Amino acid sequence: MSIAEQASSPVVALNTPAVIPTPTPSKIDPPAGEDMLTVNFGPNHPSTHGVLRLIVTLDGEVIVGLDADIGYVHTGFEKNFEQKTYWKAIPYAPRMDYLGFFANELAYVGAVEQLIGIEVPERAQWIRTLFAELNRLHSHLIYLGTSGIELGAMSVFFYCTRDRDSVLDLFEMVTGVRMHDRYPQFGGVAEDLPKGFYDVCKEFCRQMPKNIDEYLDLLAGNPIWKGRLKGIGKILPEDAIAMGLSGPNLRASGVDYDLRRNDPYLAYDKLDFDVVTGQNGDCYDRFLCRTLEMHQSVRIIEQCLEGMPSGPVIAADRKYVLPPRHELHTSMESLIHHFKIVTEGYRVPAGEVYVTIESPRGENGCYVVSDGGPRPWRVKFRAPSFVALEATATCMRSAYVADMIAIVGSLDTVMGEVDR
Amino acid sequence: MAVTPVTVSKAVRPEDLEQYVMLSTVDKAVAWAQSNSIWPAGFGLACCAIEMMVLPSPRYDIARFGAEVFRSSPRQADLMIVSGRVSHKMAPALRQVYDQMLVPKWVMAMGACSSSGGMFANYAILQGVDKIVPVDVHVPGCPPRPEAVLDGLRLIQKKIRAGIPPAYELEKSKA
Amino acid sequence: MTAEELATAVGQTLPGAVESHTDGVDMPTLAVAPDRLLEVCTLLRDGHGYNFLSAVSAVDHLGYGEEVAGYFGSARGRDINRTGSWGSPETPAQPPKRFAVTYHLAHVAGGAEPPRRVRLQIWLDDGVPAPSVVSIWPTADWHEREQYDLMGIEFTGHPNLRRLLMPADWDGHPLRKDHPIGGEPVQFTDAV
Numbered sequence: 001m002s003i004a005e006q007a008s009s010p011v012v013a014l015n016t017p018a019v020i021p022t023p024t025p026s027k028i029d030p031p032a033g034e035d036m037l038t039v040n041f042g043p044n045h046p047s048t049h050g051v052l053r054l055i056v057t058l059d060g061e062v063i064v065g066l067d068a069d070i071g072y073v074h075t076g077f078e079k080n081f082e083q084k085t086y087w088k089a090i091p092y093a094p095r096m097d098y099l100g101f102f103a104n105e106l107a108y109v110g111a112v113e114q115l116i117g118i119e120v121p122e123r124a125q126w127i128r129t130l131f132a133e134l135n136r137l138h139s140h141l142i143y144l145g146t147s148g149i150e151l152g153a154m155s156v157f158f159y160c161t162r163d164r165d166s167v168l169d170l171f172e173m174v175t176g177v178r179m180h181d182r183y184p185q186f187g188g189v190a191e192d193l194p195k196g197f198y199d200v201c202k203e204f205c206r207q208m209p210k211n212i213d214e215y216l217d218l219l220a221g222n223p224i225w226k227g228r229l230k231g232i233g234k235i236l237p238e239d240a241i242a243m244g245l246s247g248p249n250l251r252a253s254g255v256d257y258d259l260r261r262n263d264p265y266l267a268y269d270k271l272d273f274d275v276v277t278g279q280n281g282d283c284y285d286r287f288l289c290r291t292l293e294m295h296q297s298v299r300i301i302e303q304c305l306e307g308m309p310s311g312p313v314i315a316a317d318r319k320y321v322l323p324p325r326h327e328l329h330t331s332m333e334s335l336i337h338h339f340k341i342v343t344e345g346y347r348v349p350a351g352e353v354y355v356t357i358e359s360p361r362g363e364n365g366c367y368v369v370s371d372g373g374p375r376p377w378r379v380k381f382r383a384p385s386f387v388a389l390e391a392t393a394t395c396m397r398s399a400y401v402a403d404m405i406a407i408v409g410s411l412d413t414v415m416g417e418v419d420r
Numbered sequence: 421m422a423v424t425p426v427t428v429s430k431a432v433r434p435e436d437l438e439q440y441v442m443l444s445t446v447d448k449a450v451a452w453a454q455s456n457s458i459w460p461a462g463f464g465l466a467c468c469a470i471e472m473m474v475l476p477s478p479r480y481d482i483a484r485f486g487a488e489v490f491r492s493s494p495r496q497a498d499l500m501i502v503s504g505r506v507s508h509k510m511a512p513a514l515r516q517v518y519d520q521m522l523v524p525k526w527v528m529a530m531g532a533c534s535s536s537g538g539m540f541a542n543y544a545i546l547q548g549v550d551k552i553v554p555v556d557v558h559v560p561g562c563p564p565r566p567e568a569v570l571d572g573l574r575l576i577q578k579k580i581r582a583g584i585p586p587a588y589e590l591e592k593s594k595a
Numbered sequence: 596m597t598a599e600e601l602a603t604a605v606g607q608t609l610p611g612a613v614e615s616h617t618d619g620v621d622m623p624t625l626a627v628a629p630d631r632l633l634e635v636c637t638l639l640r641d642g643h644g645y646n647f648l649s650a651v652s653a654v655d656h657l658g659y660g661e662e663v664a665g666y667f668g669s670a671r672g673r674d675i676n677r678t679g680s681w682g683s684p685e686t687p688a689q690p691p692k693r694f695a696v697t698y699h700l701a702h703v704a705g706g707a708e709p710p711r712r713v714r715l716q717i718w719l720d721d722g723v724p725a726p727s728v729v730s731i732w733p734t735a736d737w738h739e740r741e742q743y744d745l746m747g748i749e750f751t752g753h754p755n756l757r758r759l760l761m762p763a764d765w766d767g768h769p770l771r772k773d774h775p776i777g778g779e780p781v782q783f784t785d786a787v
Contacts, residue, residue, distance in 0.1 A: 079542055354714065371660045544777070
């Protein structure tokens with residue numbers, strides 16, 4: 001629909017808000033009849049954060065046309081969810097946004113818990129919060145490392161992977177795996193924290209702020225870093241909201257909106273943390289937002305360690321939660337419940353629910369539709385990177401091709417989530 | 421300790437030769453060189469790519485195996501590590517990159533998705549990358565630990581040093 | 596704001612646009628007539644401040660509730676005091692049409708204000724197109740393309756409606772209930 005048609009469409013003429021980008025925000029059509037070069041970036045490209053294909057039309061060094069071709073890692077998650085029972089489908093969730101894997105699991109598990117109406121014990125909420133923040137650290141560290149290495153700052157990558165391994169050591173200590181743990185379960189978490197976790201995590205919290213300050217020292221004042229990122233890829237706040245951006249991408253444009261504070265879930269309403277907001281909406285502010293957010297994450301983790309209540313880590317409702325193994329030897333009912341849950345699955349009441357959480361990338365939503373049966377009827381994930389990639393064209397109008405890498409990196413997209 | 425200098429004037433007897441030089445066959449020497457300098461072309465697709473990405477990091481240090489330089493260009497790479505799920509849309513691109521690699525080349529299918537389709541038995545995912553490229557080593561895991569990938573790399577090194585030809589040659593001889 | 600209040604408020608400016616309303620588990624849900632969707636969306640965005648489109652999802656209800664029989668679940672799903680409800684076939688209400696396109700909206704503003712959320716639904720038969728809300732929320736661009744690709748719902752007024760995730764020459768719409776799961780047959784494995 002051209003702009004002229006749009007103006008005369010039969011829409012009730014109310015006050016329209018500020019600048020809305022032109023009708024195809026994710027595509028820039030190159031001007032016709034000039035001498036231009038069309039270059040294909042990807043899908044196998046060292047700097048495109050996964051399998052992204054950008055078809056770019058260049059006039060010299062300036063980008064005058066852009067089209068993003070995605071779907072190269074489309075996995076059909078949503079169809080697979082419909083094939084498995086609710087409990088057996090949990091392992092699919094973390095593999096979408098594979099950097100913020102805990103966030104995806106939380107969204108799915110939280111959504112189904114609302115449909116079931118099961119109450120999660122407090123200790124489980126605090127444990128989930130702690131791991132959600134650890135996961136945020138993991139994701140931001142990888143963002144920083146890959147951003148750095150794409151723009152040439154190689155040592156940052158090695159420092160960030162060193163810290164990332166410390167974070168994953170904590171995950172491994174509790175869940176047994178580094179990534180893609182099946183830790184959030186309906187009704188709580190799978191297992192309690194082991195002995196010794198408190199000390200290791202405390203030591204991590206003592207060391208991590210020093211490392212984050214190191215990154216700020218290395219990069220924030222660095223003239224090359226500033227030159228590559230300042231003023232590049234600016235997004236205005238109204239455009240950001242109209243484009244559906246969320247998370248650090250939105251906060252860097254100056255909109256003070258964080259689901260952890262605005263719409264608290266888990267234990268966030270009992271915790272004290274700041275929401276880091278930027279001013280200009282350029283790549284540099286997005287970098288600063290994420291790095292300073294890491295400090296806040298460490299603060300939250302420390303508070304979780306100190307304030308963790310004792311108690312059960314999973315609900316006691318045997319209709320939804322597997323009974324502890326020792327009970328299977330003595331109680332017939334537990335045996336039956338175990339059998340029913342594992343083979344047939346429990347029925348989740350018919351209805352629909354949409355739960356959003358603040359993943360490291362922004363607003364990660366899970367829309368679950370249930371038909372009253374043991375398998376989900378429809379599970380749809382709202383991926384923040386999907387929306388952020390749409391906004392790429394908006395910030396790449398008349399950018400140089402060298403800035404394209406910086407912009408795509410600063411939006412922190414994960415292609416697994418984009419393509420699902 | 422006094423070291424007796426070797427005087428040049430004295431001719432070296434054939435029996436003493438082995439004290440001064442190392443003898444091998446050309447094949448073994450070439451295999452030793454190849455196995456200790458495998459340059460991966462990281463074909464990072466999904467979650468496994470993150471675990472592959474940390475291989476050069478200080479903890480796992482793939483550099484001690486000579487494989488630190490992840491080449492972006494397939495023309496300069498020996499080993500294609502297919503890390504992640506391969507969708508049907510991506511398969512032609514993967515085959516194209518594989519074809520652009522120069523012989524001898526090896527392929528490691530890292531993780532469950534590239535080995536067999538993993539947990540995604542559906543319309544979108546290729547059920548195993550060995551349907552389109554010949555694979556030398558499959559590394560199980562979802563995702564495999566970096567140590568597991570290093571074990572896979574060691575297996576390829578052992579294969580090379582044992583003189584086993586790469587997978588595409590074995591497939592040619594089968595067909 | 597409950598669904599009742601919102602529906603009344605919308606009904607005052609646009610009578611007849613809202614077909615039904617419910618208070619869902621998490622947020623008010625309004626079912627809107629497809630031909631009045633653009634008007635309702637514009638009113639919600641400008642008059643009520645729902646400036647953020649979170650997600651556009653399409654749901655295929657072919658065969659909804661057919662496999663559900665009996666109840667092994669929570670108290671929310673059965674009423675012990677209602678005779679005959681324990682273990683009897685409790686099938687959910689039949690949906691009015693095959694496809695539902697759901698829009699999740701929110702109000703995003705700086706500050707500590709909680710986002711008000713609302714869910715809009717339109718019901719369509721197979722082959723009936725939906726109006727595109729790209730002119731109201733530009734972010735709907737890719738969301739609608741994805742639902743067209745995976746569910747086969749056409750969006751009239753979309754500037755660039757072509758496949759997004761599947762290869763361009765793919766036949767069929769994968770997320771529809773009559774599209775098979777695909778993959779290879781694996782021995783001794785069924786879907787569960």
